[in-house]
Amino acid sequence: MQAQIIPLTLLLLLAVFIQQGDAIWCYRCTSATPGCADHFNWRGIGYLGEQCPEPNDICVKVTERRGAQETITRDCLSALSFRTDIPADKYEGCRPAAVDWHLAHYVNHTIKEHDVKRDYFTNTTFCFCFLDHRCNGASSKSMALGLTMFLASVVAVMLH
Template sequence: MKLVFVIAAILLFPNESIAWSPFSLYCYRCVSTHPGCGTPFNWLWYWGEVCPEADDRCVKIIERKGVETIITRECLSSLRSVRTDIPEDHYEGCRPAARDVRLAHYVNNSIKELDIKRDHYDETTWCFCYFDNRCNGASTILISIPLIIFAYLLANCS
């Protein structure tokens, strides 16, 4: 009888009931020019967002030019359309960026600020993570407060 009431409660609160995502990957998505995203990283500002693809990876890109360091945290699927220096190896760990010799090959542009050849930074490092709990979570179960109160009252009233 209690099971019927719990199922009825789930159906009565469809927007606030169980939200379960077994194949979601949560990654931090920010750039170190944003507050709290640099070094040290403040995870209280960025809780993580769901990556668009099921077989995604979390990526941290570290770009250095002298003493200037830019850190980008993002999902790999979001970077595939804008970056050509992604390393072929996407396993856990850090590795240097791939060099694209054809990038801007047919472009005759003398404006250095555009950086169409992506050679502004002296060193670019890509770090991939998939199993680390700090940079992603494999699945989450969110249960609403009204559902918990309703189930508690239902169990104690009978």
């Protein structure tokens, strides 16, 4: 049994080190693009994603809701760096947006369409993933299921 575990462990470590230098590939689209809504269809958007500009980037799916209206943005985290509501914890999984109390504190105009306080949407959720290329195409439930299956397989290999 020990002879089988050592080559498998070496293979996993080799795979980790080979992909470490490459940037992750993420889907980059909004729900205004056909196929990029909640029921994701990569054939509908017509491409297999893009490589993120940063080497240690993270794929992100941002879901913003107000009543029945829902806007979904899939992108690399580095491309969303202008947003001040990104949660501090960027590990795998979904979490609500951070609240920036100082956003537009010194702006005083009445043009609602500018949304300088970023308060139009009542519910904003960020889903982060980086364990697989193009992982921001999945829903949050399937991302959690994939992570659970991966961890279960690693534990099963270690126990045998």
